[in-house]
Amino acid sequence: MPKRVRILIVPLVLILGGAVAWFFWDKPATTPTTRHLTLYGNIDLRQVNLAFNDAARIEHILVQVGDKVAPGEVIATLDARRYAAALAAAIAQRAANQAQLDKLINGSRPEDIERLRALVAADQADLTNLESTYRRIANLATQKMAAAQERDTARAARDAASARLKADEASLKLAIIGARVEDINQARAAVDAASAQVQTAQINLDDTTLKSPSVGIVRNRIIEPGDMASPAQPVITLALTDPIWARVYLSEPDLGWVREGMSATLSSDSFPGKTFTGWVGYVSPTAEFTPKTVETPTVRTDLVYQARVYACNPNHELRLGMPVTVQIARSAKPIARGETPCSPLDPAH
Numbered sequence: 001m002p003k004r005v006r007i008l009i010v011p012l013v014l015i016l017g018g019a020v021a022w023f024f025w026d027k028p029a030t031t032p033t034t035r036h037l038t039l040y041g042n043i044d045l046r047q048v049n050l051a052f053n054d055a056a057r058i059e060h061i062l063v064q065v066g067d068k069v070a071p072g073e074v075i076a077t078l079d080a081r082r083y084a085a086a087l088a089a090a091i092a093q094r095a096a097n098q099a100q101l102d103k104l105i106n107g108s109r110p111e112d113i114e115r116l117r118a119l120v121a122a123d124q125a126d127l128t129n130l131e132s133t134y135r136r137i138a139n140l141a142t143q144k145m146a147a148a149q150e151r152d153t154a155r156a157a158r159d160a161a162s163a164r165l166k167a168d169e170a171s172l173k174l175a176i177i178g179a180r181v182e183d184i185n186q187a188r189a190a191v192d193a194a195s196a197q198v199q200t201a202q203i204n205l206d207d208t209t210l211k212s213p214s215v216g217i218v219r220n221r222i223i224e225p226g227d228m229a230s231p232a233q234p235v236i237t238l239a240l241t242d243p244i245w246a247r248v249y250l251s252e253p254d255l256g257w258v259r260e261g262m263s264a265t266l267s268s269d270s271f272p273g274k275t276f277t278g279w280v281g282y283v284s285p286t287a288e289f290t291p292k293t294v295e296t297p298t299v300r301t302d303l304v305y306q307a308r309v310y311a312c313n314p315n316h317e318l319r320l321g322m323p324v325t326v327q328i329a330r331s332a333k334p335i336a337r338g339e340t341p342c343s344p345l346d347p348a349h
Contacts, residue, residue: 037258039309039326041248043318045241047219049234052078053207058225058235065221068316069212069238076235078208087201094194101187116172123165130158216240217316239320244313245281246324249304258283261334263341264309265327271317277341280328282308312342 056078063075134154140146220237229235246266250258260283266276287303309326311318318324335341 035330037254037328037330039246039248039250039307039328041246041309041324041326043244043311043320043322043324044247044308045239045244045320048213048216048238048240049222050075050210050213050236050238051231051234052076052210052229053231054078054083054204055228055230056080056082056208058223058227058229061221061225061235063218063221063236065218067218068241069216069218071212071214073212074209075212075218076210078229080205080208083201083205083208087198087205090194090197090201094191094198097187097190097194101184101191104184104187113172113176116168120165120168120172123161123168127158127161127165130154130161134158210235212238214240215242241313241316243281243310244318245308245310246278246326248307248309248326250283250307251304252287255283255305257330258307258328259334261336262328262332263335264329264332266309266311266318266324267327268318268322268324270322276311276313276318278309278311278326279335279341280307281310310340312340314342 059077059079061076063069069075134151134157137146137151137154141148141151216238218236219239222234222237223229258280260280262280264278264280266278267274268276284306287305289303309328
């Protein structure tokens with residue numbers, strides 16, 4: 001081989017060897033011998049589009065974009081006049097049905113029973129008198145001293161008085177016995193149905209007030225006062241700031257020692273030198289190919305597992321989409337399920 005060619009080959013071999021050595025040396029150490037695992041990801045959180053459950057005109061929107069809201073805080077209201085009137089009508093109907101039920105349960109008043117007793121006594125006296133009249137006229141008719149028509153008229157009057165007595169005696173008996181069980185049950189069912197209508201009307205009236213479901217920040221006002229709201233039309237977009245987490249990806253070799261509940265620290269270029277306390281909250285049970293948006297020193301098409309590292313964010317400094325670096329110590333012990341390392345005074349927890 002010519003000397004000049006050998007001179008050219010030697011530098012090329014040295015350069016190639018140096019490149020290979022640099023490639024393997026520069027790769028981040030994520031083998032089990034390292035003390036910490038470094039992951040890169042972005043802050044994520046839940047968002048909710050809040051809408052009214054009924055259709056009506058929006059009366060007030062009480063928050064602005066960027067406002068922080070607490071659970072149960074009123075965000076917006078509808079024109080509630082129709083719903084208030086429907087509730088009042090339902091309450092009145094329930095009262096009427098309850099009065100009818102009470103009437104059946106309480107039965108007749110003593111005064112009504114005494115009146116019926118007196119009526120029965122009068123019927124009995126009237127019947128006795130008409131019975132005597134009929135007998136006299138019947139005897140006279142037998143002796144041809146009274147017309148047959150008079151006898152028939154007296155008999156009809158006696159029979160009418162007897163029927164009237166039986167009817168009034170039945171009324172007295174019913175007044176003493178009281179209402180039928182079936183009638184009371186029917187009236188009670190009517191009261192239950194009216195109560196259900198009152199509850200429905202109350203729910204409809206309550207739905208005219210839109211409240212925050214959780215701690216959050218108003219991201220957008222989609223419609224304004226005067227617009228018509230409907231269940232299909234969101235009014236407010238709310239970013240729920242509790243919980244908040246970093247979406248990161250674990251390689252398959254790291255799954256053997258990463259456990260849910262392990263403590264972690266998060267840092268961001270937005271706050272140099274500051275760290276946020278966190279913990280591993282979720283590791284996906286299924287693998288996926290490395291997303292193109294994952295920030296790693298070397299982007300490969302290896303299979304990775306998505307994980308969530310929840311963060312304590314007392315001052316709401318971590319924001320949606322913010323790039324963060326996550327450090328997990330191999331010696332970290334998992335916290336108990338349901339607990340967090342955040343301070344109890346943390347307003348976000």
